[in-house]
Amino acid sequence: MKTVKVTINVNNEKIKLQVKPYETLLETLRERLALTGAKEACSLGSCGSCTVLLNGTPVRSCLILTPEVDGASITTIEGLKEDGKLHPLQEAFMEKGAVQCGFCTSGMIMTAKGLLNRNKKPSRAEIIKSISSNICRCTGYKKIVEAVEEASKKMA
């Protein structure tokens, strides 16, 4: 099987890769680039644990072929910090106690980041609607909603 050449910008770094044509973005990130923050929990797009940003928009990386994103920018949880400082969302997730087992956390934060990218001041209802894209099995979501609210306030 012939490989496919792609150039992607991952967390502000231009990367050239030769990937399998049937390789998912999640595989590329985890297996080739050792970016294991995005998690594989269902592999079928049902849970959101593998969410990353594709040109600023949250996507399920388990449903995307890497050849599809040639030329695109990808942001993963590992790329969220700026100048060594945590993103307000990361801070708020810690401070509000929105993290338990942590397996959904990176996907949840990336979904929230996507929301704040397109809506700087989301209402509580908008936050709930947006993070209803992701499954969390530990927290009951309450502290996650509070953390996103807190982060959007901080960023305002």
Next chain:
Amino acid sequence: MILPKFEYKKARTIEEALEIYSQYNGEAFYLAGGTDLVPLLKHRLFNPKVVIDIKGIEELKTITKKGGNLLVGPNATLYELKGTPEIQEKLPCLFQSLDATSCETLQMRGTIGGNIMQNTRCLQYNKSLEWRTARGFCYKMGGKTCNVVLNAKACYSNYCGDNAPSLMTVDAKARIVGPTGEKTIKVEKLFSGDGKEPFTVKPGEILKGIIIPLKETKGAYEKLTVRGSIDYPLVGVAVTIKDGSAKVGVTGIGPCPRVYELKEVNEKEINNIADKAYEDAKPVLNAVLTPAYRKKMVGVLIKRVFKRIEKGGSR
């Protein structure tokens, strides 16, 4: 879960896509948002030789207004469409079904074309190859009989698209282009009614556009699910009222969405249609709620949607 082996080709024009399709003798799939296709491939329900990425085809993406119609490229995402002012203002039923589709993240990736053309579903079909091999292949997979309705030589899988019924109620049409040329058909004509091969679209043909008449309508969409997001409809009812008459679309039960027409909107007509849709619905035990219940909900939801429209239509 890894994907089966296939080649990846990117098409820049419709002609190129059709050309690649024929090169591979039809052992090919068109890829747009991938939210429906990729899980099917991961489950080995299909094993194409090539996946043809048609996202880069510019003319399939655009949303334009022309002569009282909204011309929608099939690769417009559900989220883009939901944000289109004309739909928000004039087509409340379609707006609500778009809003009710899956979850926000998948709305941002999933396309309207892919959503309309999504494969039918069944609890005994959307499973891994190992699961299905242990169970024995069903009729839809090339086996002898259905695994839900034992001994039936038919497929009872459910069409679970949220938006086709809404489109049907607003008289939307689909433009199909294929190796033999182009045609425009009503959205309802896309569906074969056969669970095994749910679409009338021929191998290689591409959904090129959706034509949505832009007239003032009233309407609403009601969706029965267990959860408030991510889920497919267990029953979905779309209603659009226009110039005194109404159309009702029903989805989530059986291999195709159905559409009904009310010449006049009054209680008697609504009850008639609710009864008729109830009679037509023939659910089987292939989704997470019981068939008897889902059948019952068809009538209940139809009446409920009309009531909601009467009260202003909002959810």
Next chain:
Amino acid sequence: MDDNLKIVGKRVVRSDSYAKVTGSALYTADLKLPGMLVAKVLRSPYPHAKIISIDVSGALKVPGVKAAVSGFDAYGVKWGVFRYTQDHAMLPTDKVRYIGEDVAAVAAVDEETALEGLSRIKVEYEPLDAVFDPVESMKDGAPQIHNEYKNNINIHVHIDVGEVDKAMAKAYLVREDTFKAAGEAYAMMEPYAVVASYANGYLDLWMPNAGPHVRAKALSNLLKIPLNRVRVRHINSGGAFGGRSEVAPGDLVASLLTIKSGRPVKLVLSREENATSSRQVHDIVATVKTGMKKDGTIVAKDYKVIYDGGAYSSTGPIATSIPFYVYEECYRFPNVRYNGYRVFTNKGIRGMYGCHGRAFLAGNEAQMDMMAKELGLDPVDVRLKNGLTAGEMTATKSKITSCGLKDTIIEASEKTNFKKRWKKKEKNRGIGMGCVAIMCGFPMGFRSGSSCYVKINDDGQVTLVTGLVDNGQGNESMVIQVASEVLGVPMEDINLVNADTEVTNLDPGAYSQAAAYVGANAVKAACENVRKRLISIASEKLGVPESDIDLKDRIAYSIKQPDKRMPISWIAREAFFRGEPIVATGSFFPDIDFEREWVTRPWGQMAGTFSFGTSVAEVEVDYETGKIIVPRFTAAHDCGRPINPMAVEGQMEGSIQQAGIATITEGNMWYRGFLLNPDLLEYKVPLACDMPEIDTIIVSSHDPKGPFGAKEGGLTVRMNAYSAIACAFTNATGILFEELPLTPDKVLNLLEKNKGVK
């Protein structure tokens, strides 16, 4: 010092959260070792079949396949938690007993090659009749799943206290109902994974687990490797909820493959495999008969509960008993009979669950409300009347030490205006209450206790070594907080080495709700021993009596003359000079009756202490669609003194999702041994939009023996949230539930069957 706490009781940021929000926290599937192979498992396509032969040689011919194994490569040892439940070979050689059971496996250079290898393995089966319903399975003539267990009855727990029949005959009101509940999926977000690496005669393993020591011991037995050569190591765990306590077939598979290939092996289950082939939760049928006096006093209880045990014993005797115990630890039962049967069926393995026993517990509570209504009483009063108080004994002779049950009932009912709303019902709306108690740890032999080793490093920083496990609850952060309190150093100065069988001592694990009461108590004891040494040297150096010294902000200082002070790091160095570095151990062993046995002697002290909780749910029932909406949920919990209230709230909120809202959404669906919803799409884990407004109330009691007065934090909600929903449904509709989950189809069916009931 308990009354003047500096950090215990504060809402602190959990120590593990930084790694988790930055994506740097590693889970098993994230590990990559040099030369690592990928494993895949061949699974049984039959629910019940004799194995005639397994031939893995074809797999070995595939280039890139480095090892292939089946049960014939193991030692024929069968695993079980108890001597009398050793029936699980993990890789069977005689029969397969459920669809998805592990039969053979390969390790190859990549997943594609491994799959190719699997397709070359030949297994010959002789299919046998199978049975899927536990009631059918108990009947004479049903297919026998294990020869050793007559009528497929795996465990029968029989408890008989007082004179049930007599009391029942004298009771003013008697009611008997049967309740069913579908088993749930743990649905932990991290699918099961294991990395095994065998080199130089030593086996290293990483997997999400709730008890590394029990895992290592089981593998030592199964593999016939000395225990000191099996090392289960620390790794983040993406949730457990009771489903990761015991050894899993994959542990054995990966171990055999690494031993054979000499290379590290990683096995990651797909989401579907995680459901079909790791543990699931018991389906339950519970018949509850209750006798009450006219004033609402419970005089007798008579129970028959059948647990669908799946194909193997697993935690059998414990699973068969726990729902009963958490209930008798809550209410006074002068006369009670319990017959619990765990029955084998040809379905996947069943284990313990944080929400275990919902048919039984919700059934009891909803029935109690029906009886209260009939007697003209209200649920609050009936619960207060029958609830246990500190100093009382449970029916099976466990003494309740601290008890905040009454406070949880009162606070939850006042917060929700319960009494008034329960009586003056709005149309289609209801309110309901559920209570329960939880033992903080239970008898696990010498694994019931925990110990900790602490050292002060030359810069004054602290290293804690303990067997304690964290599956996401925040246990690690909790013990760091405890150590910080005792030692007067900030949390960031404390390193934790835990859950690594080579360096840590036995601990109950994140199992049996023992972490706060047992694990943290051991950490506290060890740190107190270190504190004594620090204070002794400081007293000498500062020239003030030991009683005048406190530790705070890395400083030892005189309370009376605060300018007399020295850094803890100086004390540590002084101790090194003296050739007596500051190290200490500490341990805690709860006061339990170790003669107690789940089947043969079900009485005696169950645990060192018990925590209590009351949940209140408000529901709206849509009479047309049968849909239940839960607009608001209130939970009150007596967890002693909460060490980190934010973490306790997190446990309570998660429980409201996993037990409360799950009551209307979650249940496994089966078709003749095939799991129909093994995914996260059709298995309905509630989403953010499905959650109610939540109020959590922490009732701070003070346990005399808990660390700083703490007890288990959060689990009571996991075992009473469904009761609150079930009771609220009864309050709204006047109908008792028959089967959980209360999905709209079941609700509508009930409403139609009971038309006219109000």
Next chain:
Amino acid sequence: MKKEITFNLNNEETTVEVDPKWTLLYLLREVLNLTGTKEGCGYGECGACTVIIDGKAVNSCIFPVLEAEGKNIITIEGLAKDGQMHPLQKAFIEKGAVQCGFCTPGMIMSAKALLDEKKNPTDEDIKEAIEGNLCRCTGYVMIIDAIKSVAAGR
């Protein structure tokens, strides 16, 4: 531009994409994860990276990767057979020839190349065979003993 090469590695046909700039050592350690072979100097001076190519002991750190095409290569990982250690490995352990262990794989590979060529090497042969392998711990006495014991045992 990457190129594909095929060679026999520890008795297994191996095809891999390589960059012509690479050394064989880089391929072994970084791509194939065979980290038994060590990098001690990177200039062919210490022998820690010794592997056997077509029967000859070779410093893999200065061996251009493209030249591996079609060759038969053995590394320390390929020495044990069916879970049984090679006699040289046993002898190194038994004679105390291992201290820090960093030179050990290279040393054993040099010894193996010698023994494969000469069944009964003299002390001089042994010294000559391992003269390209630096050891900083042992003073070589026990290493030579170990190699001798294997030669004698044949």
